[in-house]
Amino acid sequence: MNHSEIPGHLFRTEYSKIVAVLCKIFHLKHIEIAEDIASDTFLKASESWAVQGIPANPTAWLYTVAKNKTKDYFKHIAVFETQIQEAMRPTGIETEQEYEFSSQNISDSQLAMIFAVCNSSNSIGAQICLALQILCGFSVEEIANAFLAKPETIKKRLQRARTNLRNDHFQISVLSEAEIKLRLDTVLKTLYLLFNEGYFSKTNNLIIRKDLCSEAIRLALVLTGNALTDTPETKALLALMCFQSSRLAARTNDSGEAILFDEQDKNLWDKALIEKGNYYLINACKGNEISKYHLEAAIAYWHTTPTDQNKWQHILGLYDQLVTIEYSPITALNKLFAYAKVHGHAGAITEAEKLNLAGNSYYHGLLGYLYAGTDADKAILHYEETIKLTKSQMEKQTLQKQIKKLRKKRAAGDRI
Incomplete structure (x- = not known):
């Protein structure tokens, strides 16, 4: 078409x-x-x-x-x-x-469709593919590009997922409070992962990355439009998406290479999205509930606050809470980045090596960053290991650039 x-x-x-x-x-x-x-x-x-x-x-x-x-x-x-x-x-x-x-019929239908697609009878990957196709209007080719997969692979995944939906006999109708409570966690998780597919995308296509993020935000906004799904968790997730999206333009250069947080041009951050993130985070905190989305949104908030002297202490404290609520290797590694900012790179290296994540590309990427200032050889070794492990062409290009810089620095040191 x-x-x-x-x-x-x-x-x-x-x-x-x-x-x-x-x-x-x-x-x-x-x-x-x-x-x-x-x-x-x-x-x-x-x-x-x-x-x-x-x-x-x-x-x-x-x-x-x-x-x-x-x-x-x-x-x-x-x-x-x-x-x-x-x-x-x-x-x-x-x-x-x-x-x-009518606006009400559209709103009710979209909400019911989101709950139908985010169905635990399918794998998370299949749910995201379905969400992209049915809820966001992505073609099979666009989904394949987003996942760096073959169109035929995506087509088969979608066919299986659609069969599971049909077999589940879920009706597109006004949802009951009981159905919403039962499924909302799954819906939020799917939207969270859909957003992450864009934000941490392995593709160099900036348009696809931004589209994935904006579609996740649009679907989260649908949830905030209904009293039963406009929960503190939903608002916190939306706040997180706004904060993260605000930095998208600054995260890559014109060649599509990733720009490290420390080197980002803060003038490129979207202030309107940061303000929206603030609005949703404030409203998410009315009550006693603290979810992983609250903690991640708060961490993202501090990342968009460049002036506070103690911001990395705040971020580290939030990561301490987050790894307690829901541990993952990525969360542990992100925590160590904050730890390095507070306690120094040497201490962070010691803590990182305790994690024993040798097969994880982010682990080697973090160690490469931590060693870069003191031991170019070790930094290069870890960056080279990251290049072997990552599927992201964009990340490979960025790391090769870092290795080139380190080799120049090492050569200059040798001449002295």
Whole structure:
């Protein structure tokens, strides 16, 4: 499908809304019908708008076309497949209300669709792929690029995941409080990992990375729009995403190479996103609940505060709490970066070696950074090990640049 005449993120946002509303009619068992109608709607838009120009209210135009195409579908199927039609649709499907693209119906449908896609019957990786395709309108090729995988691999993963969804018989309808409480943790975890796929992306494609992050934020905002899902944890996760996204432009140079935190141009940080992060974090802290998202958001907040003299002490204290709540090797290594800022590199090296994470690329990357100021040879060895272990071409380029600098520094020292 050619979306060249469709502006910006209109396809991403409106495609998923149309699919979500139509899935209330067709159910997940027949999600392909909803997707076909949504795709046909955008095909008609690309053809019509190329000739007649973009209408004054493009979203209303899309909803009207989708609504009419849905009605046409049932008119045609009634002629020759009446029995199938009756088996597929719920009672009262022909009422005008079922086809409405009101803001409330869209919001309710999107929320239900998020909970349907973030289903523990699928692996986390499959949930993220489904979220990208169904909730965000990503093509198989775009998902493959984001995961550095072959399109055929992604296609098979999506097919299996869709079969599991159909077998689960989850209905796209207004969710009960009990269903939300049961599934919200899974939903938040999926959105968290979806965001991380963009923020810690292995691809050099900055557009894909930013799209992944912005889509995760958009879906989190859908959760904050409903009283049952607008929890302190949800707000904390959204705060974390805003803080992290604020530094995206400063994290890579024009060649796509990563820029270390210490060397980032703080003028490139997005102050509006930092303010939004502050807003959501303050609101997330109304109450006694402290989740991993609260702690990670607070750490991200301190990273965006360049003036406080004690910020690394604050960050280290938060990491101490975080490793207690949910330990992971990455969290432990991030904590040691903060530890080095507070207690010095030598102490951090001693602590890092206790972790025994020799097969972890981040471990060697951290040791390379910690040794860089005092022992160029060891730093180079660890950076070379990181290059062997990482799949990220961008990271390889950055490390090769660091190694080049260290070798020059070592050569200059030898001459002296």
